[in-house]
Amino acid sequence: MPLSTGKGSYPRAFEILSDINLDGMELEFVHGVRMSNETRSFVNSAVKKRNLILTAHAPFYVNLNAKEEEKVDASAQRIFETALAARDTGAFSITFHAAYYLGQEKDLVYKQVKRQISRIVEWMDSENFKVWIRPETTGKATQWGDLDEIINLSNEFEYVLPCIDFSHLHARSAGEFNTYDEFSYILDSIGNKIGRYALENFHGHLAGIEYTAKGERQHLNLKESDMNYVDLLKVLKEFEVKGVLVCESPNIEEDAKLLKETYLAL
Secondary structure: OOHHHOOOOHHHHHHHHHHOOOOEEEEEOOOOOOOOHHHHHHHHHHHHHHOOEEEEEOOOOOOOOOOOHHHHHHHHHHHHHHHHHHHHHOOOEEEEOOEEOOOOOHHHHHHHHHHHHHHHHHHHHHOOOOOEEEEEOOOEOOEEOOHHHHHHHHOOOOOEOOEEEHHHHHHHOOOOOOOHHHHHHHHHHHHHHOOHHHHHOEEEEEOEEEEEOOEEEEEEOHHHOOOOHHHHHHHHHHOOOOEEEEEOOOOOHHHHHHHHHHHHHO
C-alpha cells in the first residue's frame, strides 16, 4: 500500500492511488497470507470499479529447497495460498523468492524447485483456476533465481513466467545489467526463449539498490542509487512490453510516480 495510507486499509489505499494517478499495487503478504473473505471481495470489486491492476507477493518465509521437508511443504503452501488470494482479489499474477542453494549444485536445486512448482500447479488445477506463477530473479548469488534459471523454469510450465526484478539482477552481478544494451539483452532473452507472450504479460520490479560484491544489501530511492531507470524505461517502451512494473523503493509511491511520469514523457 502507499506509505501515505498510514493506519488506513484498502479503501484508503485505493483513494490515494486515484489521487496520485497510479494504476495499481502489489499485495504484500510479508508474514503470511492473512486476508478475510470480506476484504478479498471488497478488493476484487474495487479493482474492477477503478480499473486497477494488482499483483501479489508471497510471504518471505519461502525456501522450496529447505533441508527440512516440513519447511518445503510450508513454503509451497504459502505460494499456493498467495495464488488463492490472487484469484479471489482479481490479481494479475503472483511472485516469490523461490529458494536458496544451501551449498548444493545448481542443477540439483533447479530440479527441486521444479518439483515443488509442479505441486503448486497441480493444486491450482485441482481447484480449477489459473494465475501466473512467477519466481523472481534474486539479488544474491546464494539465492536460486538467476535470469537463465527463471527463464528455463518458465518453459517447463504453461502458467509459469518470470518476475524480472531489474534491481536484483543489477545487484546480483555487482553492477552489471544496468545499461541500455544489457536491459535489451534481458528482454531479448525472454522474447526469444519463452515467446512474445511473455513480454505482453510482463511482471517486473524496480527500485534503487545498494549492493556489494556479494550482491544486494538494501533498497534505495531511485535518485539515491546508480540504477539507470531512464534507459530501462526506454527499452521497455521500444520492446512494446505490456504488463506491470512494481516499484519497490523505500519511498514507494514517489518513485512509482517518477517512473510513470518518466515513461510517459519518453
